[in-house]
Amino acid sequence: MEKRLNNIELFAGAGGLLDGFEQTGKYNLLGAVEWLKPQCRTLVERLENKYNDPKASEKVLNFDIQRTNELINGWDDDTFGTNDGLASLVANEEVDVLSGGPPCQAYSLAGRIRDNNGMKDDYRNFLFEAYVRVVQHYKPKIIVFENVEGILSAIPTGEKITDLIRREFDAANYEIVDDLRKYALLDLSEFGVPQKRKRVIIIGIRRDYKDIDYQEILHEFYINTISTIKEKQRTVRDAIGDLPSIKPLLTPIKHQSHENISNINGHYSRFHNERDQEIFYDLAKNIQEGTNKYSSSADLINLYYQKTGKHTNVHKYHVLDWNEPSTTIPAHLKKDGLRHIHPDPDQKRSITVREAARIQTFSDDFMFKESMGASFEMIGNAVPPYFAKKLGVLVYKLYSKLEHIEKRNSC
Structure with missing residues (x-):
């Protein structure tokens, strides 16, 4: 029987990315985090009615990810109630994949045009830091980080937000591709999504071996592997x-x-x-x-x-x-x-x-x-599930490839 990968979804929303991963049948959802109640209710219903998950209401955590320590270890307050947190859901399981994308409004070009200070004061600029803290705690093999094209040019503090993200992932021992605009910026209309929708899809790999060229693996993934899921434009x-x-x-x-x-x-x-x-x-x-x-x-x-x-x-x-x-x-x-x-x-x-x-x-x-x-x-705000399903299959293949390369390397 094919191994299922344990995954956690952050900034889950109504579950577009998660739904695509669920459709593959290759993942075992440990937990999903979302701070807006309507989105949580929608996601719980989807997991219960479509995927027959009896623990859906337990797995979907309605909480503020910025309170990362409580998110992991549990909380008790007036706004979000009482919960034992991610630690209770993950228990002794290993997290293989962690995915999600912080709210994009602070990075979007349209948002910056509408805001008097170009969204520089928006707290959402730095929600990626909470994402990284969860990554550091669970140390998944692969991370999937999705956002709008505007993240490539966002400079809220005098330094490009992507440089900050790269530095944080590097410090956490994760490799991401060296040129995000060249490799990670995708137009989803090329993948069967009937809309012009450019998104940055950052794949990160945990560096477990010093003598493996993880950058080469990422180049191969973006140049050759992703091209296999392109298809005719839909209207x-x-x-x-x-x-x-x-x-x-x-x-x-x-x-x-x-x-x-x-x-x-x-x-x-x-x-x-x-x-x-x-x-x-x-x-x-x-x-x-x-x-x-x-x-x-x-x-x-x-x-x-x-x-x-x-x-x-x-x-x-x-x-x-x-x-x-x-x-x-x-x-x-x-x-x-x-x-x-x-x-x-x-x-x-x-x-x-x-x-x-x-x-x-x-x-x-x-x-x-x-x-x-x-x-x-x-x-x-969602990732189109049709694209997410395709991406989920490729991430699964990448995980298997990494296992094979690292096993061979350790011999």
């Missing part, structure tokens, strides 16, 4: 084209502007006033007919001013194209969907939770039962 139509349409009501009622009669989980429209519906129709019809009335950012900024009387430096609207991958699905969808307008002019709306989930490659049996805002947030 918005591939992702959501078969979902039933949601048409606007002739007469909106209170907080409802669209039919919303679908029984599909998460497939209902947020409220859109008549002004926005007119804009959505005009923009989508323009793309459908190829009239190119709004071919530049300046045109869209001007349209926004004409319709609202407000000025903006960044254009607010973007209609998804049936025949192209979607733009990146962000957590910001919880606030508005103006940059993710449905491509069908007659529907006059932004995308639904289920459509966002489809574009993020969550399967239809992955239930989102929290509020619309919380659901958009957890979907936008």
Whole structure:
């Protein structure tokens, strides 16, 4: 019987990365850590109903990772209740793989543009330090650290955040690839995810032998191994084209502007006033007919001013194209969907939770039962499970390869 690798997931969210690893059947989840309650509830339900894990509610720890000592050894307080911590879950097991990615808002280019101080004062810049502390405690063979492209250029303290991360991992005795932009920056649309989504995937290997070239192993992994999971680009139509349409009501009622009669989980429209519906129709019809009335950012900024009387430096609207991958699905969808307008002019709306989930490659049996805002947030922050499954298989193979190399080296 094939050995399963024991894994811990940090910053688990609703479990996109974790779900992909679970789909492989090659991992044994020891524990998952997440500090937001809606995400924890969603993840527990997924582990219980999809993977029949009877200990799901015990394994998913709702806690603040910055309190690392308590996270490991247990806590008792008013906010997070009482728990025996990771130590109780891990017990005498060896942790083989530790994965997760700190919240990306502090590193994202969009976040830095919106924040007056470029997110330099945001505590999330340094959540990776808590990640490293857990790594130092459990010493997994492989670590998987995921984040946005903006992490490569983030300089909150005068030093590049990636230099800080590299130094911390090096001090913990882990090798990561020498050029993150060259090797670790991946466009997930090249791996079957129907959206343009660039992410930094950092693989770290524990250095157990001085005479093994772990850098060479990492180069091989990024150059040759990852290329084996690339596939044909998928489009918005591939992702959501078969979902039933949601048409606007002739007469909106209170907080409802669209039919919303679908029984599909998460497939209902947020409220859109008549002004926005007119804009959505005009923009989508323009793309459908190829009239190119709004071919530049300046045109869209001007349209926004004409319709609202407000000025903006960044254009607010973007209609998804049936025949192209979607733009990146962000957590910001919880606030508005103006940059993710449905491509069908007659529907006059932004995308639904289920459509966002489809574009993020969550399967239809992955239930989102929290509020619309919380659901958009957890979907936008997730690693697409389809890619995560592929990555999980490759990480498993890398683990096996390392075992073979190190066994041969010790002879």
